[in-house]
Amino acid sequence: MxxxxxxxxxxxxxxxxxxxxxxxxxxxxxxxxxxxxxxxxxxxxxxxxNASRRAADVAALLTGMGVSAAPAEVLTSAGAAAALIAEHVPAGSPVLVVGAEALRAEIRDAGLTPVASAEDKPVAVVQGYGPEVGWKNLSEAALAIRAGATWYATNTDRTLPSPRGPLPGNGSLVAVIRTALDRDPDVVVGKxxxxxxxxxxxxxxxxxxxxxxxxxxxxxxxxxxxxxxxxxxxxxxxxxxxxxxxxxxxxxxxxxxxxxxxxxxxxxAEVPAAEVNGWHLARQADRATLSGSGDPVDALRLLCGATWDGVPATNLTAGSEAATDLLRSWGL
Incomplete structure (x- = not known):
């Protein structure tokens, strides 16, 4: 062990x-x-x-950051989406790509033909994150889907993390077409x-x-x-x-x-935790009070035991100065 x-x-x-x-x-x-x-x-x-990079590019990016990685160790939603579409349509079929060049390359490598216009009569639309995606791309996708193309989304993450805070992700772009067509994607591939x-x-x-x-x-x-x-x-x-x-x-x-x-x-690290060093939790029906001090993650593990058992997060209160500061830092 x-x-x-x-x-x-x-x-x-x-x-x-x-x-x-x-x-x-x-x-x-x-x-x-x-x-x-x-x-x-x-x-x-x-x-x-993230469908904006291919597996080899991701591995190279990681290696450049000092994180050892081989292309075979990387699985992307772009590659998975291309493989899935290729299983369901004839080889060479036109597929309208909304996203980055990496997604177009994956579609091409899967034996399909990437296109950019609804006038090319695509049998499928595949939508992934790309920093250059704009109104024209989304409009062509909406037209193609309305005409009968199967709509694949590589993922529906609403945001992407960044050092400046969350940024719009593919899910936010999918929401544009969802709003325009009043329907969901036919297939969501990624997590x-x-x-x-x-x-x-x-x-x-x-x-x-x-x-x-x-x-x-x-x-x-x-x-x-x-x-x-x-x-x-x-x-x-x-x-x-x-x-x-x-x-x-x-x-x-x-x-x-x-x-x-x-x-x-x-x-x-296990969550929830029944007891931890430094922190104490007292529960009264649908309310709980955190007191003591210590590792913030330990307090979180302890509190999950209460909130996952029916105590609303809004009913958590502090019984010590450290607990007051911690709950406040979490927006509670």
Whole structure:
């Protein structure tokens, strides 16, 4: 039995944005965490909903940041979407691409013909994030879908994490077409669908994968759907208040401030926690009071035991100065 959390798993599946890097800057400790896992013999995979880069480009980006990665270890929603479409339409079929050049290249490599206009009579529309996507692209997609093309979305993440705060993601662009057509995409490929995770486990021959992510609505929900344990790190989109209010299908097995949590004892990251060092929780019916002081993540683990058992986050109160400051910092 290993003395740290990651040692109990044979594959670590990392999300990228908000976990390993923010836009183009590595998150402190990410490279060290990956290298330590490799040294321990743990297989590594990177699974991203971002469809703006190909697997080889993602691997090169990571390597340039000091995070060792091979193209075969990277699974993208762009590649998964292209493969899925190719399974359902004849070879060479026209597919209208809304997104970055990486998505067009994936469609081309899947034996399909990327097009940009509804006048090309595409059999499918595939929509992924691209920083240059604008009204004209979205309009052509709406026209093609209305004419009968099957609508694939690589993912529906509303936001992308960045050092300046959350930015509009593919889900926000999907919402434009959803509003115009008053309908949802026919197929959503990426997380929280479990395919990226199950594929990673199959490729690695892993029996016990651990998913590491920063978003409850994609990474963690996808892990729950795939039947895998998961670690939420608080370096990206989802924060403490989100975790306290998480529904059952978005609750991680573990939570940590950052990737260093992989190397702490599992019982110091497990969520919820019945008791922790420094903090105390007193519950009265549908209310709970936090007192004491200590590690903020330990307090969060303790509080999840109450909120996941029916105490509204709005009914949490503080019984010490440290608890007052902590709840205030979480917006509670």
């Amino acid at each position: 290993s003395d740290h959390l990651a040692g109990a798993y044979d594959l670590a599946i990392f999300d990228l944005d908000g976990v390993v890097f923010l836009i183009d800057k590595p998150i402190p400790g990410a490279a060290e965490a990956v290298e330590r896992l490799r040294a321990d013999g743990t297989a590594i995979a990177f699974a991203t909903n 929280p669908q479990p395919a990226l995770f199950t594929t990673a486990a199959t490729v690695a021959g892993a029996d016990r994968p651990l998913v590491i992510g920063d978003r409850l609505d994609t990474d963690i929900q996808g892990a729950v759907t795939a039947g895998s344990d998961s670690l939420l790190v608080l370096t990206g989109v989802s924060g403490p208040a989100d975790l306290l209010s998480a529904p059952a299908d978005r609750r991680p097995s573990f939570v940590a401030a950052d990737l260093s949590g992989l190397f702490r004892p599992a019982d110091q």
